[in-house]
């Protein structure tokens with residue numbers, strides 16, 4: 001009997017996930033390129049950056065002292081032409097521009113960018129009718145498990161506890177509150193049957209009056225090289241509960257992104273989040 005040679009399975013060392021990275025010379029871009037290089041089942045297939053970036057034309061792995069054979073380009077089509085999936089940690093307007101080309105070319109997307117407006121989120125949901133997209137404000141396993149803990153805490157502490165969300169990040173972060181803090185707020189508000197849009201308080205100054213117990217307050221700290229700290233405080237009378245997550249390395253975000261790449265492989269369309277990827281739904 002003749003045997004048909006078996007086809008290499010998608011996402012193996014023989015047929016790795018072909019990944020393009022947007023924001024290739026950014027903090028997360030570097031982390032992702034390093035993680036892709038270290039993963040047997042992944043291969044860098046494209047690298048994008050802004051036209052004015054001094055990194056344009058350089059090898060995407062040059063910062064590691066290696067040659068990947070993938071030059072950094074600002075030509076989105078060229079950067080995506082060999083890729084099955086784009087990982088994008090840039091800025092909302094950049095992500096949307098990249099996504100339009102992903103949609104045309106049938107390239108899936110993992111989106112880590114934060115700071116999208118509601119209208120921009122609708123555009124992403126529309127793109128997910130044609131390609132598979134995983135979007136999450138935080139790719140770390142720890143933060144996503146923390147979100148689950150918050151659901152439980154909020155249900156148990158539904159009355160008599162004031163809820164405040166405090167986040168701290170490095171001096172270069174451009175959006176506030178962080179995407180993770182907002183997600184925490186949405187999760188807590190949802191568990192309490194509230195809509196964050198109606199109960200969020202983002203700033204306090206001057207004579208604010210007493211605290212409205214139905215609100216969820218936010219505070220943002222920016223400084224130095226803080227990778228990302230988030231605390232949700234449930235303050236009652238006689239006790240307080242603090243649920244805190246602290247990131248000490250961006251590697252967790254990169255590893256979560258590669259888990260998302262593996263999850264999207266073979267999917268043709270749909271909008272997913274890290275709960276889907278981690279089986280936490």
Ligand SMILES: NC(=O)C1=CN([C@@H]2O[C@H](COP(=O)(O)OP(=O)(O)OC[C@H]3O[C@@H](n4cnc5c(N)ncnc54)[C@H](OP(=O)(O)O)[C@@H]3O)[C@@H](O)[C@H]2O)C=CC1
Pocket residue numbers: 022023024025026027028029049050052053089090091093094095111112113114115136137138139140179253
């Ligand atoms: N989901 C998650 O787990 C995480 C999300 N993030 C989010 O990822 C994003 C990036 O973070 P970080 O890597 O620290 O940021 P950086 O500023 O270090 O990197 C951003 C990269 O995107 C490029 N860029 C900026 N604007 C555009 C644009 N309009 N079009 C295309 N490319 C653009 C930058 O190019 P240039 O340098 O030339 O300006 C740079 O290469 C942020 O929104 C952040 O909140 C960060 C960490 C984890």
Ligand SMILES: O=C(O)C1=N[C@H](C(=O)O)C[C@H](O)C1
Pocket residue numbers: 114137138169173177178179180181227228229
């Ligand atoms: O900009 C960052 O650095 C981070 N951004 C994400 C966010 O806005 O929540 C995730 C993480 O906190 C790091």
